[in-house]
């Protein structure tokens with residue numbers, strides 16, 4: 480998985496943590512691999528490492544502040560922001576992460592990051608209490624939701640004397656994470672990937688509806704990962720509280736019929752369809768125009784079958800790779816296999832939603848993928864983002880896109 484760093488301009492941000500010394504090796508390795516490396520040190524970082532070291536290692540002037548006289552660029556932070564093919568901040572302090580989370584731009588590094596369109600990687604490193612602090616976790620999550628890549632800290636002995644999570648991973652590991660991202664980037668270039676996510680609802684009257692517990696997290700993760708791999712990613716989303724994923728054309732719908740219409744419109748020129756939505760199988764026969772007033776006694780609502788979106792796609796498919804999900808509470812494999820056949824899918828991602836760590840609301844999932852030839856792959860408990868990557872690896876393989 481060797482990445483060709485030649486011709487790539489990398490902006491290495493170093494903030495004021497004890498692990499700042501490891502950034503010297505990161506800069507050195509990137510330059511040796513052929514990258515053009517520009518370094519920005521925060522004020523605090525200069526207490527730990529010197530500008531001189533990075534100037535010698537990178538072969539470029541080092542940026543240490545916004546107000547010193549520069550001769551080589553016009554508006555320096557904007558020039559750096561534009562030049563960069565990628566930004567890597569290692570180590571990223573709790574302070575820097577907090578500033579980025581709220582959009583502050585009070586020094587050269589934060590200003591440049593706010594101005595860049597390049598992919599941004601952050602490698603947090605700090606004392607484990609600082610890392611576990613809910614505010615740090617929330618800041619990290621916010622940055623992830625905005626499309627930044629977080630390189631998780633490792634566990635071990637920390638400089639503060641404690642053991643725990645918060646160590647900056649070794650430079651080779653950090654670089655391999657970045658390389659992994661860039662090797663994947665572009666693998667789905669030119670492919671249109673259609674994803675559905677979230678739950679559809681069955682309105683009863685203007686204020687009531689029947690819904691389900693789908694959060695949309697799985698499908699949103701797939702759509703965002705597809706966009707990162709260069710695909711023209713389209714997400715048809717039912718009800719979900721999540722923001723539109725970065726780089727994805729998102730179409731919001733509420734009912735199953737609306738989802739069917741939107742999906743059929745996007746389907747013909749799609750290369751692959753991943754149907755992660757929890758679709759309402761039934762709708763209310765007579766949706767009331769006005770709020771239904773409560774009255775004495777019980778109330779029953781007549782439900783009628785909704786169209787089966789996945790089945791319709793299975794019938795209409797010409798060249799598309801079609802992937803379904805089976806979220807079951809019992810007889811998982813049996814139901815999943817039947818669904819694979821009946822709906823004419825290429826593979827199905829099956830999960831038992833009652834298993835701890837799997838299912839609708841959480842960040843993790845435990846899945847099995849079942850293929851047409853009967854092959855079954857089992858995955859351990861993993862982040863939904865990791866499972867999204869595994870799903871796309873198979874989609875790529877089936878499209879033959881990974882071979883190029």
Ligand SMILES: Cc1cc2nc3c(=O)[nH]c(=O)nc-3n(C[C@H](O)[C@H](O)[C@H](O)COP(=O)(O)O)c2cc1C
Pocket residue numbers: 493494495496497498521522523524571572573574575604605606609
């Ligand atoms: C000896 C020492 C070590 C520090 N190590 C870390 C660290 O590993 N991670 C961190 O988030 N902050 C660490 N700090 C605190 C930061 O330096 C401080 O929050 C600073 O304001 C960060 O500024 P910056 O984010 O602009 O670089 C350390 C401070 C000292 C004095």
